Amino acid sequence: KERRCQKQVRCHENWSLSAEEFEIWDRLYRIKESDGIKEPILPQTHFETLENLEEISQHEEKATHELSLSEWRIWQNRPFPTFMVDHSDRCYHFISVMEMIELMRLEQGDCGYELELQPHLRVEDVTVQRNKSHLSVTSST
Amino acid sequence: QRLKAAVHYTVGCLCEEVAEDKDVQFSKQTIAAISEITFRQCENFAKDLEMFARHAKRSTVTTEDVKLLARRSNSLLKYITQKSEELASSNMEQKEKKKKKSGAAKGGRTSGEQETAVTESEDSNMA
Numbered sequence: 001k002e003r004r005c006q007k008q009v010r011c012h013e014n015w016s017l018s019a020e021e022f023e024i025w026d027r028l029y030r031i032k033e034s035d036g037i038k039e040p041i042l043p044q045t046h047f048e049t050l051e052n053l054e055e056i057s058q059h060e061e062k063a064t065h066e067l068s069l070s071e072w073r074i075w076q077n078r079p080f081p082t083f084m085v086d087h088s089d090r091c092y093h094f095i096s097v098m099e100m101i102e103l104m105r106l107e108q109g110d111c112g113y114e115l116e117l118q119p120h121l122r123v124e125d126v127t128v129q130r131n132k133s134h135l136s137v138t139s140s141t
Numbered sequence: 142q143r144l145k146a147a148v149h150y151t152v153g154c155l156c157e158e159v160a161e162d163k164d165v166q167f168s169k170q171t172i173a174a175i176s177e178i179t180f181r182q183c184e185n186f187a188k189d190l191e192m193f194a195r196h197a198k199r200s201t202v203t204t205e206d207v208k209l210l211a212r213r214s215n216s217l218l219k220y221i222t223q224k225s226e227e228l229a230s231s232n233m234e235q236k237e238k239k240k241k242k243s244g245a246a247k248g249g250r251t252s253g254e255q256e257t258a259v260t261e262s263e264d265s266n267m268a
Contacts, residue, residue, distance in 0.1 A: 050216045089188075093181040100177055104170040111169035113177070117146040125147035 038065035077102045148183075149176040186210055204229070 017025060031039050041064045077099040079087055087095075104113070152175050156167045167175075193206040204225045211221040 045214045047214060047216045050220050090185050093178075093185070097174060097178050097181065101170075101174050104173065107170055111173050113173035114149065114169055117142060117149050119146075120142040121146035121150055122143060125143065126150045 038063060040065050040067055042067055043069065073098065074102075145176065145180055148180050149173065152176040152179055 031037060043066055077095060079092070079095055100113075104111070149172070153172050156172050156175065160166055189210060190202045190206045193209050194200065194202045197205070208218065208221055208225065211217045
């Protein structure tokens with residue numbers, strides 16, 4: 001493929017595909033109706049607690065396959081293999097939290113995380129404008 | 142641990158507000174998970190804020206850096222920018238509160254963001 005690219009340098013000076021590249025794309029990669037597979041789309045960001053400015057998706061739902069970031073969550077408590085790009089700190093945070101959730105899934109009633117942290121809470125660190133104590137917060141929920 | 146406890150407490154309070162508002166319930170484990178995510182997200186924020194400031198050859202994190210954190214969603218960016226302007230129009234002495242309020246927009250990361258930034262990044266004199 002690289003050889004072809006070099007050969008075609010002259011017509012590839014544009015940002016767009018050359019006629020030959022277009023032909024290849026159209027034949028090998030382009031998703032057509034006859035393929036019986038849905039066009040992949042990414043989920044759009046959406047803020048539950050804010051008014052949303054983002055344009056609402058114009059895709060016909062049925063003709064597309066929205067890529068899911070959560071359907072394989074039980075796999076996500078360990079780092080996946082990498083090739084050239086290492087996992088980021090953010091990614092490791094994500095993995096750790098998934099592992100933490102996995103461990104808490106088995107918990108009944110009392111929350112180990114809460115019990116572990118409660119002795120460390122200092123009143124001066126938090127805003128206590130609400131009269132309810134932390135205990136009532138979690139036990140009422 | 143002390144920091145985590147404060148984050149956990151605040152997340153609990155915020156979740157309770159949401160619970161009342163939406164008439165849903167959060168399990169203790171859910172609140173714990175949100176707390177831990179918040180705590181870790183503060184690390185991401187602190188590092189990014191530091192880098193943004195350094196990129197602009199500043200050693201002090203400003204509201205402009207905070208706005209960059211919110212760049213991925215137009216709605217969030219608009220909200221943060223509004224809050225920031227509201228506060229900028231009020232007294233300069235209230236700059237500390239500015240951080241508080243723009244942090245609140247990220248939902249639950251409020252107390253954590255401030256404190257983490259203060260403890261983790263040496264040049265996070267945010268005011």
